[in-house]
Amino acid sequence: MLSTMASARSILLASPPGQFDLILEDVKSIAPKSLTEESELSALRAEWAATTGHAIIETSAADDTTDESSDGCVHAIRKAMDDYVNLKFSSPGVRAAHQVNQEEGDKTLMITTYAERIDLNNHNVGSWKACYTVNISSECISGNVSISAHTFENGGNVHLHSNMSLDETSAAFIKSNDNVDKQSSWAKSIVKQIQAWEDTEVMDKLTDMYERMNNEYLKSLRRVMPITRTKMDWNVMAHRVRTTLGEGNGKDKFKHQY
């Protein structure tokens, strides 16, 4: 039935990192007749992997070529990104990969990074996906970083989703027939911009949010203690209300401050 497929698809595409198969098990348990076609399932899995960025790990693992024949600029960026990803995304338990693709007839380079850490035993998972567009002719670079984290222990289910756009900024100039050294230093300057963005625009802003979480954001939702710095005196208040309700007529009963 079409609506069942659409519902199953909506649920599965919302799976947090590393949990597509767990949710698939549940969906099949609820509606055993849905998603019985292997091709349907593969297509859905591929769609989820593409949207989340997980697909990059799979394609990168499958593709072993060093691709010496590609454009010099592409090659230089790939090398610089290799070093960068090894530097920044190599903590224990992290799987990371990147892709560099040429588009629009050599005018644009797309750099995509994906990293994830799946620790189901300790009930936490997370992913990092970054896309950068280098426009060689206009000498500009822009980007977007998507981060997600999920922790789900002992009755809790907490998600972080952050999507940050990085404003277009000027990049160094490079000609396609420049020599290898020039291409290499150009590539390094591109990656340096990426690193600067990720350090300041992304990580620093996230740090700032977490630092303000307790005393600002959560506090505006619920204080830890009342302004009086003492807990509520329930006995006094219960008595006071009972007296008021007993005295008041019907109209006054609903008088309130707002």
Added chain:
Amino acid sequence: MSSPSSAAVIKSCLDIVRRLDPAETEKHLENLTKLISNDDISDELYQRVDVPLKVLKDTNADDRKFLACDHNRDGDSHRSPWSNMYFPQLEDGFCPSDRLRQLELHANEVFDIYRELYFGKSSSVSSVYLWEKEEPNNNNNHSEGTNNDETAAGFSGAFLIQNKVDNGSYWNSIHVVDVGRIERGSSMCVYRLTTTILISVSPSSETEQESTTTRISGSLIRQNVRECKIISSQDSNSIGSEHIVNIGKFIEDVETEMRKEMDSLYIQKTKNVVEMIRKDVMKPTQGQEHTRVLNEAVLAMAMNRKAKLSGK
């Protein structure tokens, strides 16, 4: 293949809901309903899963706001705790007994004070709904013995709060309490409390563009039990007040504890997760910075001494 048992279906649905983003639970419930294709199971699922509360206005009570949930719902209408009437109007919507209704009104006004202390005056709303428990023998004849006070027989209640602020962030507290029966000759009462907190934090900053969004959404469920001594005699009117006081203190303690856990255990954990993915520990706090400076100084001294010893 045989169709799964309803218990198995519910279990799988709950597993899905507890993995996916709590801010989108309603959307997921709609999709799960289509997958389940069984009204009874869907109804049970909706009773088991909490969603952010809806705010309604009681036009019979000066437009005072109240919260809509399953516990004050009859069909598609919801009962206001202020005027005890249904919106949209219902001729004989389900209402608590007169005695319980008195207690319910009392509980609402007291809980309202608690709401203002912790959640602020204008952005938050609270509601309390009480209902009689179904006795196993279904014996409504209270003429046996002198105890005809429902509050001694025990009752159940939902104590709800919602706070929603300008940037779209919200907090929902859903406390469901089971007040135990007080046996003749006993002065103890057992309260069982199931609490669900649903939050969404969307920090907005002055420098943020429209295409930059960050949201932390969470749900936290806890069950607690507390036994309290009841001072009032079972026939008196003040036993209801005592229940309100006991439940109120219980809720206050549990809620404060859960708020702390939400931040220190869960929200900060999401920060750790990001740090574990991208190497470059986020800026240290002042204390950590101090330790780092000390460590470097000690290391420098040790290196210096080593250099001197080796005659360099």
